[in-house]
Amino acid sequence: MPPETPPGAIAVETIGMTKRFGAFAALDDVSMKIEAGGFHALLGENGAGKSTLVKCIMGFYAPSSGSVLVAGREVAITNPKGAQGRGLGMVYQHFTLVPSLTGLENLVVARPDVPAVIDWRGERAALAAFMERMPFRLNLDRPVAELAAGEKQKLEIIKQLYLEARFLILDEPTSVLTPDEAGEVLGLLRAMADRGEISVLMISHKFREVEAFARSVSVLRRGRLVGGGRVGELSRDDMAAMMMGARPVRVVADRTGTPDTARDVLRIAGLRASDASGLRRIAVEGLTVHAREIVGVAGVSGNGQKELADVLGGQIRAEGGQVRVGGEAYDGRRAQSRAQRVRFIPEEPLRNACAPRMSVTENLAFRAFDRRGEGASRAGSPAGRPTFWLDGSAMRRRAKDLIARFGVKTASSEAPIATLSGGNVQRAVLARELTDPVDLLIVANPCFGLDFSAVAEIRTRIMAARNAGAAVLLISEDLDEILELSDRIVVMSDGRIVYEVSGAQADAQAIGRHMAGHH
Amino acid sequence: MNEIGLWSVLIAVIGGAIRVSTPFLFVSLGETITERSGRINLGLEGTLVFGAMSAYATAVLTGSAWAGVAVAGCAGGMFGLLHGWICRLPRVNDVALGIALMLFGSGLAFFFGKAFIQPSAPQLPALALGNWSDLPQVRAALQVNVLFLVGAALSLFLWWAFRNTRVGLVVRIVGDSADAARAMGYHVDRVRLLATGAGGVLAGIGGAYLSLYYPGSWNEGISSGQGLMAVALVVFARWNPLACFGAALLFGGAGALGPALQSVGVSSGYYLFYAAPYVLTLGVLVATSSPDRALAGAPGELGQSK
Numbered sequence: 001m002p003p004e005t006p007p008g009a010i011a012v013e014t015i016g017m018t019k020r021f022g023a024f025a026a027l028d029d030v031s032m033k034i035e036a037g038g039f040h041a042l043l044g045e046n047g048a049g050k051s052t053l054v055k056c057i058m059g060f061y062a063p064s065s066g067s068v069l070v071a072g073r074e075v076a077i078t079n080p081k082g083a084q085g086r087g088l089g090m091v092y093q094h095f096t097l098v099p100s101l102t103g104l105e106n107l108v109v110a111r112p113d114v115p116a117v118i119d120w121r122g123e124r125a126a127l128a129a130f131m132e133r134m135p136f137r138l139n140l141d142r143p144v145a146e147l148a149a150g151e152k153q154k155l156e157i158i159k160q161l162y163l164e165a166r167f168l169i170l171d172e173p174t175s176v177l178t179p180d181e182a183g184e185v186l187g188l189l190r191a192m193a194d195r196g197e198i199s200v201l202m203i204s205h206k207f208r209e210v211e212a213f214a215r216s217v218s219v220l221r222r223g224r225l226v227g228g229g230r231v232g233e234l235s236r237d238d239m240a241a242m243m244m245g246a247r248p249v250r251v252v253a254d255r256t257g258t259p260d261t262a263r264d265v266l267r268i269a270g271l272r273a274s275d276a277s278g279l280r281r282i283a284v285e286g287l288t289v290h291a292r293e294i295v296g297v298a299g300v301s302g303n304g305q306k307e308l309a310d311v312l313g314g315q316i317r318a319e320g321g322q323v324r325v326g327g328e329a330y331d332g333r334r335a336q337s338r339a340q341r342v343r344f345i346p347e348e349p350l351r352n353a354c355a356p357r358m359s360v361t362e363n364l365a366f367r368a369f370d371r372r373g374e375g376a377s378r379a380g381s382p383a384g385r386p387t388f389w390l391d392g393s394a395m396r397r398r399a400k401d402l403i404a405r406f407g408v409k410t411a412s413s414e415a416p417i418a419t420l421s422g423g424n425v426q427r428a429v430l431a432r433e434l435t436d437p438v439d440l441l442i443v444a445n446p447c448f449g450l451d452f453s454a455v456a457e458i459r460t461r462i463m464a465a466r467n468a469g470a471a472v473l474l475i476s477e478d479l480d481e482i483l484e485l486s487d488r489i490v491v492m493s494d495g496r497i498v499y500e501v502s503g504a505q506a507d508a509q510a511i512g513r514h515m516a517g518h519h
Numbered sequence: 520m521n522e523i524g525l526w527s528v529l530i531a532v533i534g535g536a537i538r539v540s541t542p543f544l545f546v547s548l549g550e551t552i553t554e555r556s557g558r559i560n561l562g563l564e565g566t567l568v569f570g571a572m573s574a575y576a577t578a579v580l581t582g583s584a585w586a587g588v589a590v591a592g593c594a595g596g597m598f599g600l601l602h603g604w605i606c607r608l609p610r611v612n613d614v615a616l617g618i619a620l621m622l623f624g625s626g627l628a629f630f631f632g633k634a635f636i637q638p639s640a641p642q643l644p645a646l647a648l649g650n651w652s653d654l655p656q657v658r659a660a661l662q663v664n665v666l667f668l669v670g671a672a673l674s675l676f677l678w679w680a681f682r683n684t685r686v687g688l689v690v691r692i693v694g695d696s697a698d699a700a701r702a703m704g705y706h707v708d709r710v711r712l713l714a715t716g717a718g719g720v721l722a723g724i725g726g727a728y729l730s731l732y733y734p735g736s737w738n739e740g741i742s743s744g745q746g747l748m749a750v751a752l753v754v755f756a757r758w759n760p761l762a763c764f765g766a767a768l769l770f771g772g773a774g775a776l777g778p779a780l781q782s783v784g785v786s787s788g789y790y791l792f793y794a795a796p797y798v799l800t801l802g803v804l805v806a807t808s809s810p811d812r813a814l815a816g817a818p819g820e821l822g823q824s825k
Contacts, residue, residue: 081704096702099819100695105688110703114685317810 009037009199010071010087010166012057017066019052026052027063028223034167034216036071037196039189041214041231042203043243045451049223050203051093054169058083058090070167084112089165091156093172103140103147103155107162127162134158136188149176149301154185161198170202174209176301179479179512186213207236219243244452256467259293259487265440265471271321273311282307282495284321289440294462294472296486296503298479300515304495305475306347309444312473313344315352325440338367340440343433347445350425356418360410361399363417364432369395406431407457423454430461441465444475459485479508479515491515524783527656531782534660535775536768537667538733542567542742544670544767545725546749548677549718551758553599555681556714557694557707557820558606561617563722564746565624566598570726572628575737578640587640588666588727595723596716598624603715607708614822621746635737643732666728670764673721677760690714694818722746748800755803757816773799 012034019027027049034040044050056063059077067074070086077083083090097106108114108123127140136154144152153176160168168189174182190213192198204210210217211231218228219242227242266289274281282304289295299305310316312323314332323330325340336342346352354363362369371384372391399413408427410420417425426446433441443462447455462485466472476482482489489506491499491514499514501507546563553560573594574587581587602620606613646668649661681687693700693710700707725745730737752770756762777793 079704080702084704092702094698096696096699098692098696098699100691100816101688109685109688109692114688116685118683118685118688120683 008166008196009193011036011038011069011199012088012167012201013069013072014053014057015067015069017053017056017068018064019049019056019061020064025223027056029066030220030223030225031066032218032225032228034199034201036199037193039193039200039213039215040202041210041217042201042220043205043210043217043239044220045243048220048243050220051171052223053220054090054171054201054203058088058169081112084163084165087164087166088169089160089163089167090169091153091160091171091173093175097144097152097155097159099145100143102143103138106144106155107140107159110159110163112163130162131158134161136185148303150178150181153177157185157189165198167199168201170200172203172205174204174206176477178300178516179508180516181300182209183212189213207239210239211236221245255463255487257292260291260469261293263291264288265291265326266473267322267324269322269324271308271311271323272319273307273316274319275307275310275316280304280307280495282311282492284308284497287490287497289471289473291439291471292466292469293487294466294474294485294503296482296489297473297475297492298482298489298511298515299477299492301477303492303515305477305492306444307495308492309346309442309475312442313346313352315346341436341438342440342442343436343438345426345429345433345441345443345446347448349429350418350422353429354417354425357416359414360403360408360417360420360428361396361413364399364402364428365395367432367436368398402428402431402435405435423450426450426454426458430458434461434465438465438468438470441470441472442475443472445477446474447476447478447481479511483508528776528779528783530654530656530660531779532772532775534656534662535779536772537660537663538771539774540767540771541664541667541670541728541733542725542745543749543752543770544667544674544764545721545728546746547752547756547763547767548670548674548760549595549599549721549725550750550753551677551718551756551760551763552690552721553711553715553718554753554821555694555758555818556690556711557697557818558603558613558711558715559617559750559821560599560602560620560715560718561614561747561750562598562602562620562624563617563718563750564742564744565621565628566595566719566722567624567726567729567746568742569598569624569628570595570723571730571741572632572635572726572737573723574727575640575730576632576635578731579635579638582641584641584643584731587731588643588724591723591727592720593723595719595721595726597719598723599716599719600712602719603708603712606715607712629739632737632739639736640731642735643728645732664728664732666724666732670767674760674764681760691818694820697820725749748796751800751804755800755807758818759816770796770799 013032015031017027017030018025030053042050042053052061055061057068059079059082062078068077070088075086077086101109104124104127107127108118136158138151138155138158144155147155153173173185177185186209189198189200193200202214214231216228216230217234217239219226219239221243268284268287271282271284280302297305297308307316311318312332318331325342328340330336330340330342350356368384369390370386372387396413403410403413406427408431409424417428420428446458446462450458459481462472462474474482474485483506486503488503489501489511490497491511493515499511546567550560550563570591574591577590578584578587598620602616605611605616643664643666645662645664647658647661648663649658652658681691689705689710692703693705693707697707729741734741748770752766753763756766773795776795777789780789780792
């Protein structure tokens with residue numbers, strides 16, 4: 001048994017924490033302290049070592065050197081269960097709930113002392129009493145798979161509190177919540193911290209949240225602690241400068257020209273579909289995207305945007321309604337996307353747009369490997385004649401050209417695409433989808449998990465495609481991205497389009513209310 | 520066909536369902552435990568055949584049918600543990616390994632079983648639940664073997680245990696989300712090893728029923744693919760032990776259709792009815808499939824390639 005400490009929040013301190021993977025130091029001599037009852041934010045770009053640090057604290061990784069102090073005492077935590085026993089709890093970015101179990105089952109089974117035979121009636125009564133004291137209401141009798149992302153996130157937090165965590169680590173807790181929900185959840189946790197019930201360490205990208213809810217902040221860059229202090233004494237510029245270091249940041253290309261409202265490129269009418277589980281249904285009555293226009297589809301994840309993208313990408317079949325591109329029916333077939341010049345950049349491109357173990361060259365050739373061009377310049381372009389034999393040298397030439405033009409960082413054009421970093425996979429997919437003339441571009445969460453500079457570059461490319469006359473349907477869970485890029489914004493909630501506003505008149509608060517279903 | 524013929528076919532099918540279903544039931548319950556933990560063990564056909572051989576051999580040598588059942592269960596458990604142990608090695612695919620173990624189990628059973636084709640072994644006891652009736656057909660149909668009742672009780676118990684016991688929940692968690700299980704500190708490979716072992720024990724006992732009760736002898740053609748069909752049956756039963764019981768009865772009844780028709784003198788085309796269980800398997804799988812829907816109730820980790 002771990003030594004008993006008095007109830008309430010506990011302090012956690014790391015001393016000289018270092019973690020090496022081979023020659024690469026993911027974490028380099030990081031010492032920081034989170035006071036009992038503190039609300040501490042950990043800022044940093046992707047790959048700065050934030051997740052590595054908290055995984056070392058939680059016992060997922062054994063640090064190469066350094067130690068952890070819990071409530072002032074040095075402890076050896078070798079696995080997450082040991083961390084739990086000492087009052088440390090973590091809410092992960094990916095969910096750790098078991099999808100087929102109900103909320104009730106998930107909570108009870110997470111306890112360290114699950115009885116051999118479970119008395120559900122007694123557990124239900126005990127949990128009802130516990131939930132009385134909790135900040136949010138949840139239906140615990142539904143399987144987790146049926147919950148919306150925001151509800152899952154709340155259940156994850158409830159679970160840690162149920163397990164009597166007194167030091168709570170949150171890994172980007174608000175990425176699946178609406179602005180209002182995020183404010184509610186973080187506000188309640190902050191209040192608990194202020195009452196001395198818990199300490200909180202929150203990993204975040206969002207300066208607004210850090211300023212509104214955290215008391216103190218630390219900034220990591222390339223595995224090192226580069227600064228920190230009390231919130232309020234640091235400006236946004238200070239924090240951004242610490243996160244980024246000295247380096248030029250590209251700005252998004254300017255919007256040129258106005259949407260060509262006379263040309264409807266994409267027209268959706270009465271579309272009905274449901275996902276593979278049959279639980280999420282969408283019903284899109286009408287949606288039009290004009291040439292030279294970006295239409296942003298906003299919404300909290302799990303409200304039908306993914307299903308809309310999957311229908312347009314041909315991954316699930318529509319049950320009813322019409323999708324027309326350039327006046328012709330469209331259901332995502334290869335011949336249609338070629339003839340109607342539709343290009344698709346799905347979310348998680350490594351999984352949805354690539355064959356991970358095939359080479360970069362082969363992945364770049366997916367649109368056109370079965371076409372032969374006339375002349376060297378058109379070699380392997382989708383406009384060419386059909387061919388049975390592959391032209392390996394044309395594919396390699398084209399790949400080398402695209403890798404250079406789009407700045408894809410890869411050891412070799414023959415390396416499996418799975419060996420590339422997330423940003424470079426996305427660059428490769430963009431290279432494949434955007435080099436030939438495009439009439440309609442469908443993009444889903446293009447910048448998810450990418451770092452600052454890659455994000456700016458990818459948004460610039462999307463804007464450039466629009467400026468060149470393409471119609472762009474941008475489906476994104478990042479409201480800032482939608483506001484930055486869109487000429488027009490629609491909001492999806494519960495599978496329907498519930499709100500539409502022009503980009504110039506968009507108001508984040510109003511959009512957030514519609515995302516949350518209050519309209 | 521006259522009135523009495525129709526009735527006797529019906530009674531024979533019911534009797535056949537009870538008699539033939541037991542191996543289906545045990546193998547499918549075992550496979551349910553294994554698949555609920557996130558692994559597929561296709562080797563249960565081999566385990567079934569080896570269980571039949573080892574049970575028969577033990578019964579011949581010791582004179583006790585129950586000793587045969589115990590040895591078959593142990594042998595099946597060893598096969599299950601072997602599957603589970605090899606599967607935890609890197610880059611091993613559970614389906615391919617299962618096919619290998621299916622051939623290995625059958626081959627090993629034929630090798631050791633040569634000497635036991637001739638001698639006769641004591642049989643497992645049956646309860647005569649049909650004594651209230653005057654009709655000999657009814658009496659014959661309601662000769663219920665003890666193992667059938669054990670299997671029925673076991674399916675009820677497993678159904679309860681998957682919801683109400685810690686062990687049951689842990690198996691479901693491991694099968695549905697290995698990441699979640701690891702985050703809770705459970706050893707995914709160890710749970711799957713034990714679940715595959717438990718599945719093997721049940722398949723071995725199913726084999727003992729084949730050689731010690733029905734058909735009640737040991738030969739190399741003793742299993743006509745029951746072990747494989749039971750795996751399909753688990754999918755049909757949606758990984759639910761109670762549904763496994765119903766599905767096993769249905770398949771057993773379909774298997775009894777051919778012999779029953781033959782016994783009432785349907786002489787032409789009756790052999791087509793021997794194919795009834797296989798046609799039923801195909802029909803059921805087609806009818807319950809959908810190009811757009813994921814299978815409801817399927818453990819999330821099933822069929823994940825490494």
